[in-house]
Amino acid sequence: MSSMSRPRGSDMFFWAICLAAFANLVIFTIAWLGGTFGAMLLGHGWHPPKFSLISYIRIVRGENELLWPETSPVGIYLGMVLFAVLLLAPAVLLGMKLMGLRKRNVGLARARDLQSLAPAGIAKRARELRPSLAGMKELPPDETGNLLGDLEPHGPELRSSYEDVELDLMAPRAGKSTGIAIPRVLRARGAVLLTSNKSDVYAVTRAERDRIGRVWTFDPQGIAHAPREMWWNMLADCVTIEGARRLAGHFVASVNDDTTKKDFWISAAQNTLTALFLAAARGHASVSDLLGWLADPADRTPIDLLRDAQLHAMAEQLQGTVRGAVETRDGIYETARQCVACLLDPEILAWVTEDPYLPQFRPDHHVLGRDTLYLLSKDGGGSAAGVIAGLADATLRAGVVAAERMGGRLDPPMTAVLDEAANVCRISDLPDLYSHLGSRGINVVTLLQSYKQGSRVWGEAGMDAMWGAATIKLLGAGLDDADFVEKVSKLIGQHDVSTVSVSRSKDGSSRSTSYRQENVLPPDRIRAMPKGTALLLATGIRPAMIKLRPWYKEPDAGRISAQAKEEVAAITERAGAKLTAGTALHAPVPPVPADTPTHW
Template sequence: MAAVWWLRFRQSDRHFIHELRGREGLAKPGEIRKHTSAGTAVRRAKALRPSLSSPTAPAVGWKVGQAHRQDVYVSIEDSIVVEGAPRSGKGYRFIINAILDWCGPLITTSTRNDNLSATMRERARVGEVTVFDPQELSGVRSSLRISPVTGCEDPLVADQRGQAIVAGTALGASKTNQEWAHVASSVLSRLLHAAAVSGRGADALARWGSNPRLALEAVSVLSNQGTPGWAEDLDAIINGDEKLLASSWFGVSGAIRPLAIPAIRKAMTPGPGEQFDPDQFLTGSNSLYLVGTGAGAGSVGGFLGAVLDDIVETARRKALASPGSRLDLPLALILDEIANMFSWPALPRIMADGGGIGISTIVVLQALSQAETAWSRAEADTIWSAATAKLVLGGASDVDHLRDLESLLGNRRIRNTGHSYNETGSSTNIHDEKVPVMSLDEIRRMPETVGLLAYRTRRGILLDLRGWTDRHDARRVKSGKKATETDQQLVFAEQYQAALDRRRAAGERN
């Protein structure tokens, strides 16, 4: 029986994890204590949050797990990539904890409402919570309304927003049609500017963008109120070559197509007092959930990207106007499923330099190939390389990427002892052999309860990952999650019934 037990234990996850913990080449307790402990995070507080008189580790660092029974923190100035296959526990063991622990303004993205359901009520305890959900995927009644036109009186803002909206479309994501994407963003920026200076909103933008002849009205507006030269640029495209016009307007009409859906247009038509204020948002521990999809009918990825772009640019300007050119109250971007929502053009730059101005970024991917699809191979490499903390979960299947991770961890030496026998006696041969710290198969086989952290210049750290249900405040979080889910179910039931009534009414008319 003992032999059977031992054989089963040797084949279990427990033995696998135990063997990895003691392996040479991975960080030991002393290294954890010196470089990634809570105390190390607090010692960085004077540079990162000089206004704090009694800083705590969560105020200046992200807790990513435990190793050798010590909490492991990375700095808030680090950019983080979390990579894990579907159902590997990214949300349960990391994302939800990160949202709950953050002290400051926070923007988080998702195509689903799992993270929102678990964290919305807790985040409401520390600041204002808003949800921008044009496609009505979240089940939240008091969702935010944001006009794409607001702020576009400034031609620079209009130009940036036009680029962001087009970048979130299929044309913007295409690597072979960038010249048409550039033309489309140029036209869209002028339409946004015309709508803003004339005091109009999404209705005018939708009308002008649907047909170039209708956009002649925008030319007239720009001639009287707009930036010099913009009316002539737009007029030249509209009254230019017919074949070129069709190609140019294809990207414009695709970008504003979601506005043809009443619910989406309503979400982008705020009433009096409903407009979102990025400056006010950055003053406290407020939360903004961006929920939507970047594919299929009613895709709003471009508009979500424009919202994110606007807030980040506001944060950048505020940082430059602050002591030390850094936000005193850092902004967190927890970008879950972003590769499935929109290819945000600013992400590679924010990953590279955001930490220095107080913008802390976490990008969550199912695989690095997702980033290559959403952006480009070069930009995906930039995102990966700019991440000073890389948290890898098990279940990956891209052999080339696993091999890169194997190389990233380096090698260890193992001693092999061999015995040989002959007529004159026996001899013993001892030689050292270099082998990977973790083979690609071992990285793939990591159970859900562990993760691998590659941090700056340090050796790899094997992490114990605990789900949010193990938190000290788990009972309160569960209660809030249950209440939120109950409200969501009521909203979804109403939406379903309304859709059913519309179909019945349509059937009766036919």
């Protein structure tokens, strides 16, 4: 028989006796040691009584003077209490901590699973990727990889390698700037590219990056109210059809919600802009000339320039558009004009127009040093997103060319933080670039508010491609997309949960244990992650929960914070000066008083 019959309640009675005996043993041990400890504190030395049942009975009866003669009862009881606290409190706290840790991180990666991202593993990988580190015995942490955060709850510190590309999804005010963008810019070892629609990252990092290299600020819409101290030749890469088409694609993407869906007018406008960009670059024309061609479709200058450059097919295509039906031609040109409408603003146009008194920004030079490029633009109507995307793309492609000339990888690596990429940096083929930028030593970090935000720009297929190509993914607080969070919960996986059931009958009771599968992190827990934490999904590693490291909690935060306050004050002062100048410019002319003399 598999089991023997017992009287009802026999199991419970047996375990109750065992528990009572164990509890009395623990109480007696604490009282025995505690009383001796109290006597020792009162100067009577360490003389414990016999560890026997008689001693236990005397302690229960309060006959402590028979066990510890000439010792104050108050001192004995005080010793018992102190010893109980000293012995039980750490054990209770440790047990509670272990229970909480087990409940919290069950099924997630632990330190032993993340050795490749821990300090020793990431340092070894850095030596393999960066030949310049070969002669260094001890590597500074920032030379080994990009800081991700600390493994919950007590570390170790985790970093991604310099061949990883990253995709971060977090809600607003969940720590994207303070925990990711700012630390990446401050800790970068090589050239830096940052896009943003706010001045917060710029204000915190500009002074620090100015100590390392030159700071280039491209701020055509006055996000940080930075003075124009540079210009960029927007048409420099348009001497080839590929370069012209890429630039046209950036302007089209800035007004097209989904770059994967292009109707007739959008496609025709991109073709027309490609031809015009190509003609301007080959004919050494300016952006202002290009805007004039768009305003007057009958102007044959771009067609003649294309023919002079031996680009007859492109010239014929543009001429076919011009000679087409008036309604069709005007519709194509009007769509093209809408795509580059931001260039009608003279404040924006000046940043892409040659200026002999200001230095020219050269992407091919930038990627080889330790300079910093800030690309700031507003989102929404009238934004310079097309120009920002064009300059960001030109810089990334310059990095690829430089890496190929250096043997395949930039050293030191380049850091590209594309904050608000879906709003101000819509590089149409960014998902495709993800597949090889990391192998060129270009660390791209794309920051989005949600998966749907990226899908609206690059389409479902494009966003899926970016998700798959990103070797590091950080999912922060506030993800409210139910379908996406459900998919993430499935990716994390399930674990076994045991359930104990007790059945009773007239023949006794029996216990049985069954197991069921539950999600390691249900969707509601993913959505309710606290601010400052993130779920780390790294290629080939189990998911882990990490704690972000905000810049203001680092050792040098005091100095950087003081610099940031000065920069914010400077931004405020520049904004006030512009506002005053604008008010004076548009202020009504005051009336001349009647008693004002008509001559001096």
